[in-house]
Amino acid sequence: MRVLGPADAIAEGTAVAYPPPPGGLIGLIGVRHSGDIKVFVNSCPHLGVSLDWAAGRFLDEGGTHIVCATHGARFRLEDGVCDRGICLGDRLEAVVTQINDGMVCVPEDAGQ
Numbered sequence: 719m720r721v722l723g724p725a726d727a728i729a730e731g732t733a734v735a736y737p738p739p740p741g742g743l744i745g746l747i748g749v750r751h752s753g754d755i756k757v758f759v760n761s762c763p764h765l766g767v768s769l770d771w772a773a774g775r776f777l778d779e780g781g782t783h784i785v786c787a788t789h790g791a792r793f794r795l796e797d798g799v800c801d802r803g804i805c806l807g808d809r810l811e812a813v814v815t816q817i818n819d820g821m822v823c824v825p826e827d828a829g830q
């Protein structure tokens with residue numbers, strides 16, 4: 719497993735950017751929803767671009783959705799499903815995530 723960082727660095731309604739795996743180009747997004755940490759690949763299902771609207775900034779003003787900076791699609795934090803926007807019904811790629819000793823851990827090759 720690859721260690722991304724401390725789980726307590728992700729407050730409820732916030733997001734954290736993580737780098738790509740070694741040799742990769744596409745990183746990850748960590749969010750906390752209802753107390754649970756979720757990790758998604760930072761790639762919009764519409765065009766495959768990164769989602770950040772500013773460096774490491776992903777969430778809408780209410781902290782309820784990840785927003786794609788390119789066309790504004792909104793993805794639910796709980797499951798990454800787009801519930802508003804051009805890719806309605808598509809979803810972000812979720813990453814298997816474990817919390818080990820307070821650290822967010824994902825498979826070595828998570829990301830792209």
Ligand code: FES
Pocket residue numbers: 762763764765766767786787788789790791803804805
């Ligand atoms: S590239 Fe994300 S909504 Fe179009």
